[in-house]
Amino acid sequence: MNTDTHAAHAGDHHHDDGHAHSTFSGYMLGFVLSVVLTAIPFWLVMSGALPSKQITALVIMAFAVVQIVVHMIYFLHMNTKSENGWSMMALIFTIVMVVIALSGSLWVMNHLNSNMMPMHEMTGMK
Amino acid sequence: MTVSVNPAQTGEPMFYLADEHPHPEGYSTSLGFWIYLMSDCLIFAMLFAAFGVLGGNYAAGPAPKDLFELPLVAVNTSMLLLSSITYGFAMLTMQQNKIAQTQMWLAITGLFGLAFIGIELSEFAHMIHEGATPQRSAFLSAFFTLVGTHGLHVSCGLIWLVTLMVQVWKFGLIEANRRRLMCLSMFWHFLDVVWIGVFTFVYLLGVLR
Numbered sequence: 001m002n003t004d005t006h007a008a009h010a011g012d013h014h015h016d017d018g019h020a021h022s023t024f025s026g027y028m029l030g031f032v033l034s035v036v037l038t039a040i041p042f043w044l045v046m047s048g049a050l051p052s053k054q055i056t057a058l059v060i061m062a063f064a065v066v067q068i069v070v071h072m073i074y075f076l077h078m079n080t081k082s083e084n085g086w087s088m089m090a091l092i093f094t095i096v097m098v099v100i101a102l103s104g105s106l107w108v109m110n111h112l113n114s115n116m117m118p119m120h121e122m123t124g125m126k
Numbered sequence: 127m128t129v130s131v132n133p134a135q136t137g138e139p140m141f142y143l144a145d146e147h148p149h150p151e152g153y154s155t156s157l158g159f160w161i162y163l164m165s166d167c168l169i170f171a172m173l174f175a176a177f178g179v180l181g182g183n184y185a186a187g188p189a190p191k192d193l194f195e196l197p198l199v200a201v202n203t204s205m206l207l208l209s210s211i212t213y214g215f216a217m218l219t220m221q222q223n224k225i226a227q228t229q230m231w232l233a234i235t236g237l238f239g240l241a242f243i244g245i246e247l248s249e250f251a252h253m254i255h256e257g258a259t260p261q262r263s264a265f266l267s268a269f270f271t272l273v274g275t276h277g278l279h280v281s282c283g284l285i286w287l288v289t290l291m292v293q294v295w296k297f298g299l300i301e302a303n304r305r306r307l308m309c310l311s312m313f314w315h316f317l318d319v320v321w322i323g324v325f326t327f328v329y330l331l332g333v334l335r
Contacts, residue, residue, distance in 0.1 A: 027211060031210070034210075042203075045334055087160045094164040
């Protein structure tokens, strides 16, 4: 996105200073990137182009992360300056919480499962 | 209002603002709405965590491979993505004060959103018809809760969209309506971001599993 046009644009819209102003080219660039970043993972899974499932899983997760960033920048107009940086602060805090919640849940529950007594030993105990 | 104090150390009067100066209406709306979206993000994170933990527990029931039709999911994804870009066009025409075009793009956005919900509901109906109900297994409970919550958000967004179209029709693109349209824009694009997580982690990784 072009910061110069934003600065020039912000001058005649005093009412919502601090919001990035959207442009047609910005939306179109975000849309084209999103279409590409959506189509490739679907194609990878549906065609099975990559030899291993683990590699395919990692690649499509990477595509998802990139697409989320693209949406944040081009559709949600996130930048470090909007709302004096407070929306970025809230976003960083949320990302930290989400990472802790997701990785923590998966980690703990996975270990819980592997620490469960196997079924055949349990039936033998009575 | 300023209050003067006379600290004993320096002897010089110091001034500070006791009251916050007045802000225009809606001054903090977008930050407040962003923080609401972030809290909504945490709700979805919990549902994703639940799906991540329970997503493999089929209870000898149907697995993602038996249930999900990726071409249909791809169509659904494109509906939501198209509705995102048409909402973007509505915001652009709003900035140019073109009221009729704004309404047109909002209506197109609503139709894409409706198509998304329609496809999702028919998918749910098809699954339930085949016996893959939320009660069938932990995987299906987590699936219906996560995807259903997202669908409920989109449905609420559609109701909000129609409400705002009526508002714009009655009162025009006044300051308050611009602010509301901006909030819905954030909400709508946020739901598209959540859907990226859904189609990647639920559908694509589910079929891959």
